[in-house]
Amino acid sequence: MELLLVLLVGILYSAGIYLILRRSMVKLLLGFMMLGNGANILIFLMGELTKGKAPIINGDNIHFTDAYADPVPQALILTAIVISFGLTAFAIILLKKVHETTGTDDLDSLNIQDLDI
Amino acid sequence: MLTLIFLTFVLGFGILLLKKPVQTKFVALISLLPFSIFLYLLSFLRSVKDGVNSVLYRSEWIPSLGINLDSKIDGLSLLFGLLISGIGTLVYLYATSYLRGHPLLHRFLSYLTIFMGAMLGVVTSDNLITLFIFWELTSISSFFLIGFNNEQEESRASALWALAITGLGGFFLLSFGVIVGAITSTYTISDLLTQSDVLKDSPFYLLIIVFLFLAAFTKSAQFPFHFWLPGAMKAPTPVSAYLHSATMVKAGVYLLARFTPILGGTMEWSTILLVVGGITMTYGAFHSVFRKDMKGILAYSTISALGLLVFLLGIGTEIALYAMAVFVLAHALYKAAFFLITGIVDHALHTRDITKLRGLKKYFPLLTVAAVIAALSSAGIPLTFGFIGKELIYESGLHYIDYNLSLVLVGALFFTNVFLTGSGFLIGIKPFFGTPIKDYCISHKPDWRLIAPPVVLGFFTLLLGILPVIAYKEIILATFSAMNGAVVEMPLAIWHGVNTSLLLSGATIVLGTAVYFGFKCWNSSMNVVERFEGIAPKNIIAFIVEKFRQLAFRYTWVFHNGYLRSYLAVIIVFFIGLVGYKLFADVPLSVNTVGLSEFRTYELVVFLITVVAVVFAINTASRLTAIAATGVVGYCICLIFVFYGAPDLGMTQFAIDTLTTVLFLLVMFKLPAFLKLGNSKIQFRDAIIAISFGILISIITLQALVSPADKDISRYYAENVYTLAKGKNVVNVILVDFRGFDTMIEGIVLSIAALGVFSMLKYKDDEE
Numbered sequence: 001m002e003l004l005l006v007l008l009v010g011i012l013y014s015a016g017i018y019l020i021l022r023r024s025m026v027k028l029l030l031g032f033m034m035l036g037n038g039a040n041i042l043i044f045l046m047g048e049l050t051k052g053k054a055p056i057i058n059g060d061n062i063h064f065t066d067a068y069a070d071p072v073p074q075a076l077i078l079t080a081i082v083i084s085f086g087l088t089a090f091a092i093i094l095l096k097k098v099h100e101t102t103g104t105d106d107l108d109s110l111n112i113q114d115l116d117i
Numbered sequence: 118m119l120t121l122i123f124l125t126f127v128l129g130f131g132i133l134l135l136k137k138p139v140q141t142k143f144v145a146l147i148s149l150l151p152f153s154i155f156l157y158l159l160s161f162l163r164s165v166k167d168g169v170n171s172v173l174y175r176s177e178w179i180p181s182l183g184i185n186l187d188s189k190i191d192g193l194s195l196l197f198g199l200l201i202s203g204i205g206t207l208v209y210l211y212a213t214s215y216l217r218g219h220p221l222l223h224r225f226l227s228y229l230t231i232f233m234g235a236m237l238g239v240v241t242s243d244n245l246i247t248l249f250i251f252w253e254l255t256s257i258s259s260f261f262l263i264g265f266n267n268e269q270e271e272s273r274a275s276a277l278w279a280l281a282i283t284g285l286g287g288f289f290l291l292s293f294g295v296i297v298g299a300i301t302s303t304y305t306i307s308d309l310l311t312q313s314d315v316l317k318d319s320p321f322y323l324l325i326i327v328f329l330f331l332a333a334f335t336k337s338a339q340f341p342f343h344f345w346l347p348g349a350m351k352a353p354t355p356v357s358a359y360l361h362s363a364t365m366v367k368a369g370v371y372l373l374a375r376f377t378p379i380l381g382g383t384m385e386w387s388t389i390l391l392v393v394g395g396i397t398m399t400y401g402a403f404h405s406v407f408r409k410d411m412k413g414i415l416a417y418s419t420i421s422a423l424g425l426l427v428f429l430l431g432i433g434t435e436i437a438l439y440a441m442a443v444f445v446l447a448h449a450l451y452k453a454a455f456f457l458i459t460g461i462v463d464h465a466l467h468t469r470d471i472t473k474l475r476g477l478k479k480y481f482p483l484l485t486v487a488a489v490i491a492a493l494s495s496a497g498i499p500l501t502f503g504f505i506g507k508e509l510i511y512e513s514g515l516h517y518i519d520y521n522l523s524l525v526l527v528g529a530l531f532f533t534n535v536f537l538t539g540s541g542f543l544i545g546i547k548p549f550f551g552t553p554i555k556d557y558c559i560s561h562k563p564d565w566r567l568i569a570p571p572v573v574l575g576f577f578t579l580l581l582g583i584l585p586v587i588a589y590k591e592i593i594l595a596t597f598s599a600m601n602g603a604v605v606e607m608p609l610a611i612w613h614g615v616n617t618s619l620l621l622s623g624a625t626i627v628l629g630t631a632v633y634f635g636f637k638c639w640n641s642s643m644n645v646v647e648r649f650e651g652i653a654p655k656n657i658i659a660f661i662v663e664k665f666r667q668l669a670f671r672y673t674w675v676f677h678n679g680y681l682r683s684y685l686a687v688i689i690v691f692f693i694g695l696v697g698y699k700l701f702a703d704v705p706l707s708v709n710t711v712g713l714s715e716f717r718t719y720e721l722v723v724f725l726i727t728v729v730a731v732v733f734a735i736n737t738a739s740r741l742t743a744i745a746a747t748g749v750v751g752y753c754i755c756l757i758f759v760f761y762g763a764p765d766l767g768m769t770q771f772a773i774d775t776l777t778t779v780l781f782l783l784v785m786f787k788l789p790a791f792l793k794l795g796n797s798k799i800q801f802r803d804a805i806i807a808i809s810f811g812i813l814i815s816i817i818t819l820q821a822l823v824s825p826a827d828k829d830i831s832r833y834y835a836e837n838v839y840t841l842a843k844g845k846n847v848v849n850v851i852l853v854d855f856r857g858f859d860t861m862i863e864g865i866v867l868s869i870a871a872l873g874v875f876s877m878l879k880y881k882d883d884e885e
Contacts, residue, residue, distance in 0.1 A: 001716040004724050005757070006818045012750070014811030015731045017689060021682045021803040026740055026785065028681075030747050033777070034731070037754050042818055044758070044766075046826050049714050054762045055835065055847040062839040069762030071847035072831045077766055078852060079863055085773045086870035089780060093874045096784040107681055 005045055012038030023107050025095050029088070036084040040077045047073035118174050118188040118241050121154065125234030132227040139223045144213045145566060147226060151205035151233060158198045161190050166591055168192055168598030173243065173307070183304045189243035192595025196442065197240040197364075197371050199592070200449050204363045205233050207570035211457055212355040214566035215464060225265060229359070232258035236364050240371055245294035245304040252290055252336075255368060256283040259360050263352040275348035282345045286335030290372075293328035296321055309379045310602070316380060326380055329372065330389055337369025337423045340397040341654035347416040354460030357412060362419050362452035367445065370426045374441065378602035381433055390431025395529050397424025402536035406632060411459040411469040411544055415452070418495075418540045421533055422448045425510070432513050432526065435597075435605050440509035442596040443609065446588065447506040447578070451491040454574040455544050458488050461563050461571075462548060471543055476553035483568055485549045490575035492545025494582070496538040496629055497622055501582040505609055507534060507625070511618035531621060538629025546633070585609035686806060693809050700816060709823040720760060727753040740785055748778035765848045 012034050019031025047070025055071040057064060099105060128150065132139070139147070164172050171191035178186045190198070212229070216222050235258055238251030257280070264276030298304045300319050301312045309316070316322060333339075338346040346366065350357055360366070373390070380386060401421030408414045422444075429441040461484060462477065463469045478485045490501065497507030514530045517523035581588045589609040598604045613619065676687065700706075727750055734746035751774030759767040834847055834855060844850035852860050 001720060002713045002822060004716055004720070006815050006822070008724060008727060009818050010811035010815030011728060011731055012811075013814045014807040015735055016807075017810045018735060018803055018807035020685055021806065023682070026743070030734060030743055033747055034734070034750065037750060038814070041754065041757070042814070044761070044763070045818060046821060047831070048825060049761050051714055051760065052762055054764050057839060057845040057847075064835055068835060068847075070828070070831045071834055071851060074763050074766055074848045075851040075856065077763075078769055078848065079859070081766070081769050081773050083863060083866060085777060086867045088777050090870045090873050092777075092780055092784050093877050097877050097880075 002045065002049060005041055005049075009038050009042050009045070012041065025098065025105050025107055028107070029091050029095060032091070033084070033088060036080070040080055043073045043077050043080070118172075118190065119176055119186050121157065122234050122238045122241070125150075125154070125230060125237065129227050129230035129234060132223055132230060134223075136223045139213075139226060140218070144222070144226075145210060147213065148206050148209035150230065151202045151209055154233075154237070155199065155202035155206055158190075158195060158202055161195055162591055165191055165195055165595050168595040168604040171307075171599070178247070183298065183302075184246045185244050185305070186247055187243035187305060187307075188241040189307055190241055191599040192592060192597070193371070193374055193599035194240045196445065196592050196596045197367065198237060200367075200446070201233060201236050201240065201364050204359060204449060204453050204574075205229075207453070207457070207573060208355045208359040210566050211358075211460070211570045212353075214564055215355055215460060216353065221265075225262075225353070228258050228261045228265070229356075232262060232360070232365075236368070239368050243306050245298060245306060246291075248306070249287065249291045249294055252332075252368065253284070253287045255365055256280060256287060256336075259283070259349075259356075259365055262356045262360060263349045265353055265356065266351065269351070272351045275345070275351045279345045279349045282335050282342050286332040286342075286369075289328045289335075290332035293325060293332060296325055296328065300325075306375065306379075313379050317383060322380075322383075323385055326386055326389070329376060329380065330393070333369035333372045333427075334393060335369070336372070337366050337427065338397075338420050339369070339393050339424060339427060340400055340420075341658075343397060343401065343420045344655035344658075346420055347413060350410075350412040350416050354412075354456060354463065357415070358453045358456030358460065361416070362456055363449040366419065366423055367426075367449070370423060370430070370441075370445070373427065373430050374600050377430060377433070377438070377600050381430070387431050387433055390427050390433075391526075392431075394424045394426070394428030394431050395526075397421065398428055398533040399529055400424075402533040402540070405540035406536055406543065409470050409472055411462070411471055411548075412456075414471070414540050414543055415455055415459065418537055419452060421537055422452065425530075425533060428526075428529075429510065429513060432517060434513060434516060434518070435601060435607065436509060436516055437513035438600045439593065439597050439607055439609075440506065440513045442593050442600070443502075443509055443588070444506040445596075446581070446593070447494060447502045450574050450578045450581075451494040451501075451503060451541075454487055454491040454571040454578075455495075455541075457567075457571045457574070458484060458491070459544065461567050464567070465563060471547055473554060474548035475551040476549070478549045479553065481549075481563070481568075483572060484563070487571040487575040488545040488549055490578050491571070492541045494578045495541030495545070496626055497534070498626065499582075499611060500579065502578045502585070502588070504582060504622070505585045505611070507622055508613065508618050509609075510534070511621045515617055527621070531625060534625045535628045535632060538625055539632030539635075542629065542633040583611070585611065686803070689806055689810055693806070693813055696817070697809075697813055700813070700820075704820060706816070706820065707823055708819055720757075723753050723756050723760075741782070744778060744781045744785065748774055751777070763848075765846070 016031045016033075016035035016038060019027045019034060022028065022031070050067055050069040053066060053068050055068045055074065058066075098110070102110060104110070132147075138144070161172060164170055171189055173190075174188040176186045178184055209226070209229070212225065213222075216225055219225070232255060235251045235254035239248060239255060242248040242251055260276050260280040263279050264273050266272045294304065297309065297316065300321065301309060301315055303309065303312075316325065319325070335342045346361060349361055352360070398421045401417045401419075401424055405414050405417035405421060408417060426441055426444060426448075429437045429444065459469060461481070462474065465480075466474065468474065494501035494503030497504045510530055511527065514523060514527040517526055586609060593609065594604070594606070597607075677684075730746045730749035730753065734743045734750070737743050737746065751770060755767050755770040755774065758764075758770060834851055838844055838847045838850050842850045842854040844854065
């Protein structure tokens with residue numbers, strides 16, 4: 001499974017890079033989200049994959065008795081997901097605003113419209 | 118000494134505040150400032166005049182780096198220090214009258230004072246780094262002085278050229294200092310004296326002296342960097358007199374003289390100095406007689422004199438060093454006088470064209486005397502100090518070790534001196550004698566503050582010319598010893614009997630007079646000289662500068678073209694190149710197959726769905742499809758999290774992904790379909806970039822899997838999660854307890870994003 005995920009990371013990064021090199025702002029944003037997902041999987045892989053064993057202590061125990069998934073990458077990813085949501089939400093609204101003001105979604109045409117805005 | 122220099126700086130800035138007082142007649146009192154420095158420096162004569170001792174001042178600045186504000190006063194420093202403060206006194210006095218009533222006089226005096234302080238710093242500094250700092254300060258303050266008439270475009274351009282050329286030299290001086298410091302592990306110049314052999318045997322010796330030479334040649338206007346000096350004549354005349362004859366341009370010569378006992382005496386040293394100095398002195402002397410503007414003549418004859426000084430340092434024998442010390446003093450005395458006289462003539466008659474000036478003797482009797490003395494000194498007529506210098510110059514050429522070469526040297530010196538004599542007469546004799554062309558109307562009768570300085574200089578020229586032993590005992594011996602590293606007595610005298618150098622001097626005067634009388638025909642051949650302007654160093658360098666500017670412009674246009682995606686592409690390609698190279702060059706690539714978990718069919722299905730969704734997101738022409746496909750990718754990742762023991766992540770990813778998609782759709786559903794932008798060629802290129810980046814990341818991930826991360830931190834959290842934090846979900850406890858502050862700050866970040874979103878939406882409402 002690890003090798004499959006490694007492949008997935010590569011695919012998500014490629015797709016992300018390809019999309020952020022496009023002229024459309026929406027694609028730029030989608031590419032950004034792809035990159036974020038790829039990075040999350042990458043971090044996830046750094047803790048060894050442990051199938052179905054959440055890092056939660058069972059019942060009345062005070063210590064783990066069984067194998068458990070690495071909690072540190074999970075904590076990092078959780079933070080990353082939430083922060084990237086903040087960024088994405090902001091960017092989406094910004095995009096809407098730009099589109100309303102300039103009437104275009106093309107990044108290139110923004111260069112020459114300084115005076116019109 | 119240091120206190121004195123810093124006090125000068127403080128006073129320099131202080132003068133800026135005295136806008137009103139400098140406009141009164143008491144402003145002449147300001148020349149007491151350089152005069153008191155002059156007197157103070159005179160008090161050192163007793164300690165250093167035997168040539169053996171020097172006065173050292175040590176004060177620490179950044180001792181850990183070996184950068185200290187050390188000063189050392191020996192004969193060489195003192196000769197230059199006395200010239201700076203002595204001629205400074207006269208120039209201050211002169212300037213207060215020359216620029217009388219100028220609204221920015223206070224600024225002028227302030228720049229001049231800062232310059233003087235920096236110059237004193239250069240000649241007394243005993244540390245390479247502080248020497249560099251003072252060196253740059255002289256460049257900067259001279260920039261302001263040259264561009265003082267800043268409403269004239271030519272003035273500004275000249276100031277910029279001067280700064281560019283001398284600033285370039287400054288870089289080389291710093292590089293020189295750093296390399297020397299690295300080799301000898303000291304920046305203290307007097308300590309370098311004992312490490313002379315270490316430096317000379319170093320494989321970097323040639324590099325060191327080339328850097329030193331570049332610094333000195335740019336400052337001292339040596340060929341091919343000489344052209345900034347004629348341009349710098351746009352400055353007010355007191356500045357030309359001070360900076361461009363007596364002090365700043367000699368800083369380069371000082372630098373070479375200072376390092377002569379440390380780095381000098383080798384084949385490379387002499388050859389480069391002889392060649393560059395030789396070209397400069399002959400080129401400058403020859404050019405000087407083709408000018409009509411008095412300042413132009415003076416600029417080229419100054420270039421020639423500086424070349425001569427460098428040439429003498431290149432000869433490097435004891436007698437040449439004596440000649441150099443004497444000529445520094447003699448040249449400063451007569452050349453400063455020439456400049457000051459030119460300024461008076463210009464001030465009174467509003468022209469500096471020597472073809473329009475004749476018979477001024479009638480109007481300026483006292484000035485004529487000073488001018489004639491200066492002209493005689495520059496020609497080397499006996500009883501002037503210039504004569505002593507000229508004799509020694511010929512002696513040093515005649516006594517060069519290699520007889521054949523000495524003939525060439527004497528030939529070059531003779532040629533230079535002939536033309537220098539001619540140009541000296543053009544300035545000091547021609548405008549003053551003969552019958553006046555017309556009845557000049559003297560608009561400004563020069564007052565004593567203008568007349569006195571050249572007369573004082575003339576007095577010293579005669580005094581030292583008649584009694585050279587005074588100069589010798591007081592300062593020349595000590596100067597020579599500082600350059601030579603050991604005391605060798607060689608008393609100066611007027612009469613050495615009839616010998617070759619006396620005959621050469623006589624021939625120089627005769628031929629120089631011939632050059633002078635040939636002025637008319639020189640002048641008409643100016644057109645011939647102008648034909649070669651195209652290959653003049655100034656134009657070549659201007660050409661290079663222009664090309665460089667165009668290159669920078671194109672470079673900027675390629676890399677900074679205003680398109681976000683081309684910046685990203687450059688960054689990504691660079692990253693791929695750099696990391697890819699490192700990865701393949703230095704990392705043994707391998708795949709860890711131990712302990713991998715096998716995959717089930719449903720996992721493969723999830724993977725395939727993700728891939729299909731990604732392909733859809735890229736290829737679709739519909740915005741909605743693209744957004745939905747990205748949402749699907751997010752859900753698939755959510756499933757992967759759930760499979761591998763991360764329920765919290767799964768939940769968060771699910772919630773956030775839903776929210777993002779909904780938000781996206783709410784905002785975007787009104788927008789038109791994607792435009793198909795960009796051609797297939799660009800898409801292909803971007804695909805290549807993107808795929809190589811993806812492959813690179815995959816390889817990095819594989820390599821990271823070979824050496825798994827340290828589990829200590831995870832274990833610590835897992836073991837203490839209940840005992841310390843009374844929680845059982847480790848991920849949650851890490852977020853809200855162990856790393857609680859981080860989460861709180863994350864909350865702040867989200868709030869800021871929310872505020873941003875809110876204000877953008879609000880802004881729209883206001884607008885409507």
